[in-house]
Structures are given as structure tokens and as C-alpha cells.
Amino acid sequence: MAKILIPYGTTEGQTARIADYISDVLQAHGHEAETLDLKHADHDLPDGYDGVIVGASIHAGKHEGYVADFVRRNREALEKLHAALFSVSMSADADPEEAQKYVAEFEDATGWRPAKVALFGGALLYTEYGFLKRMLMKKIVSSQGSTDTDTGRDYIYTEWDGVRRFAEEFVADLERKPAGE
């Protein structure tokens, strides 16, 4: 049984949902998994984990700064562990090249080059946004030629099967080649 930490950043909650889902998949496979919301403290990576899956979402072209800070502070420890990154954005669904660019910028900014990276579609949560954010997102979305502009509902782009496969591949790799070997 492996012990895996899932530290994440989230602004509207979709990355937290994905982190919880990954944790559930890992536990269903008999592993110990915990999520850690990085927003509220200057966390350092605790000892005792076999693997780490870092998650962050994109706003205005950038991942949460506090996730980048966490990765910079803990880069050496991350490099010694079996570690992966998942990046949540609209572009992961609509424009994967752009989503890949966000990750390349994150890697340059933090100096961390995770062996495994996943790009997951996020969500447009019109019903939860305040007025200005709702109007801004509707404008951006329609300027991109999308028809997902009904602000009376939400749009979820996360493909949960892909998230499950990512989590399963992560533990399969970990079982095959534990960190340090």
C-alpha cells in the first residue's frame, strides 16, 4: 500500500473536486490518499509519503501563485518522490496547445519538471460566479466562438474517466518503480 498526498490550489472549486476524485480512486485501489488545500497556509511537504500529485487551475493564463510557491519551496523533496502534476483549465478542453503552454510556463517558473503531467478540462460555473465574473466569462467564451453562454446553468468539461485513468496509471507506475529505485 502506498501513501499519496494530493496538494492543490483551486479558485472556484473544480480542482478541489478533481483532487477528491483522485483520492477516492487511489483509496478504492487500496492506497492511502489525502488531499491538502494549499490556499490557507505555507505548507511544506510532510515526510512519509511515497507519491505526490500536485493540482492547480488556470485563471488569466496562470496557475495559482501559491501553488507555484509551494512547488518552489518543496522542489527538492518533489524530485525525490514519485510525483505528477495536473493542470485544470478551459483550454485543456478547447485548446490543448494553450493548456500545454501554461504548464511549460509553470515548469519554467518553478524549475520543477514532473515526470507525469495531465491536462484536465475545468468548469464554467456561471451559477456560482458573482455578476462581474459571470459577464466576463460569458464574454470570453463567446469571443472564442463557443455557444456555452447560457448563464443560467453551469458547464462541466472535466472528463472523469480520464481523471480515473490518470490516477490508476500513477499508482501502477509507483508500484512498478517506487521512488528512489
Ligand SMILES: Cc1cc2nc3c(=O)[nH]c(=O)nc-3n(C[C@H](O)[C@H](O)[C@H](O)COP(=O)(O)O)c2cc1C
Ligand atoms: C476569471 C476566470 C479566468 C479564467 N481564465 C482562464 C484562462 O486564461 N485560460 C483557461 O484555459 N481557462 C481559464 N479559466 C477557466 C478555469 O481554468 C476553469 O473555470 C477551472 O475549472 C477553474 O478551476 P478551479 O475551480 O479549481 O479554480 C478562467 C476562469 C475564470 C473564472
